Amino acid sequence: MDWINTFGLFLGSFLANTLASLSGGGAGLLQFPLLIFLGLPFSVALATHKVASVALGIGAAFTHIRNRTFDYRVALYVIAVGSIGAVIGANIVLLIPTDIAETLLGLMILAIGIYSRFKKQLGQQETPNHRTRTGWFIGGIGLMIIGIINGSLTAGSGLLVTIFLVRWFGYSYKQAVALTLICVGLFWNGIGGLAIVQAGAPIYWPWLPVLLLGSFAGGSLGAYLTTRYSNQFIKVCFELLTFAIGIKLLL
Template sequence: MDWLNSLLLFFGSFISNTLASLSGGGAGLLQFPLLIFFGLPFSIALATHKVASVALGLGAAYTHIKHKSFSPNVAAYLVLVGSIGVVIGANIVLLIPEQIAEKMLGLMILAIGIYSRLKKQLGQTARPTHRDLKGWIIGGLGLIVIGIINGSLTAGSGLLVTIFLVRWFGYSYKQAVALTMLCVGLFWNGIGGVAVAMAGAPIYWPWLPILLLGSFLGGSLGAYLTTKYSNQVIKICFELLTFAVGIKLLL
């Protein structure tokens, strides 16, 4: 890869991961298609993107840990239940008709964005709900399903986790984004990348340094911006990205 394409790949990764870290997901909106555009086959691009996205989680996690933006116990719960789904999804990725699955996911994400836009007060303040044993169990099943989506598709699962945490458990957008970036960005994507590779999709190592740097810096910047802006701003960013990801998956 020449220096110009390397620069384009870096800035594409940096921008997509900054937006994802600010909004709670959607890094695959730009980064994954870039890998396809530069010539990687679908399965190799998927595995490479997932491994690179771990750096997004690292960059965001550092800032959120520093600001104590989440509960360690809840983070451990999200990692545990979601990882089950991620491993399942990574092993069925080659069995799912890609176009059908992505259009269904696109419709779901678009609907989530519209729902969030219509609910003006959604996620503006933390309103704890379903945080008893029954709620955690049902919520865990929902997160396993989202984990399957994360393991088998390219973009949008982080956005699903963010809205799920806001709607089911009553977290504010800031809290939900912090948990999503740590658990999905760092652990789910890391486990998913390994699982996809073990399922037979090789990682394209030569491009990883560029992607890791762009993901880490973007994740750090996005997480920093979440500490500076209000829940209302984060909500708007989330909604804009859901519309973009949903339309992209549909088209």
């Protein structure tokens, strides 16, 4: 690429990952279509995007670990159950009708955004819920299903994890976003990306350094902003991104 396209790729990656880091997911809203627009085939763009998204988790992890905004034991739990689903999803990504799957996911994400908008107090404070053996078991099944979506589709699964942690387990938006970025951005996407490559989708290595830099910088900035703004602000960002991604997937 010439320097103009290289800068455009970096800027798109940076903006996408800043928004994702601030609201708990959705980097694929801009980054994945950008890779296709610049000429990569679907499967190559998906594998490249998944691997690059790991830098989002790394960038966000530094800030959230330093500020201790999440529970390590819960993070290990989310990583374990979700990674299983991510591997399953990565191995079926080329077998499912993408248009139908993305339409259904778009409807689901749009509905989540509307639900959050009408639930004014949702995620404003931590209200522990379903944190029993049965609750963790059922929650693990839900997260595993979201992991399958993460491995097989391009955008939106992080938002599903964020709202699931808020609604099922009663975490605040800040806590849920921190867990999502570390578990989904760093581990689910990394494992899913490797699984996609093993399934036969190659990574386009020449563009990866620029994407990694944009993802890391955006993840770091977004995580920093979450420590400076309120749960209400993060909730609004989450809702705006769910509306945008839901409409994008539908159209």
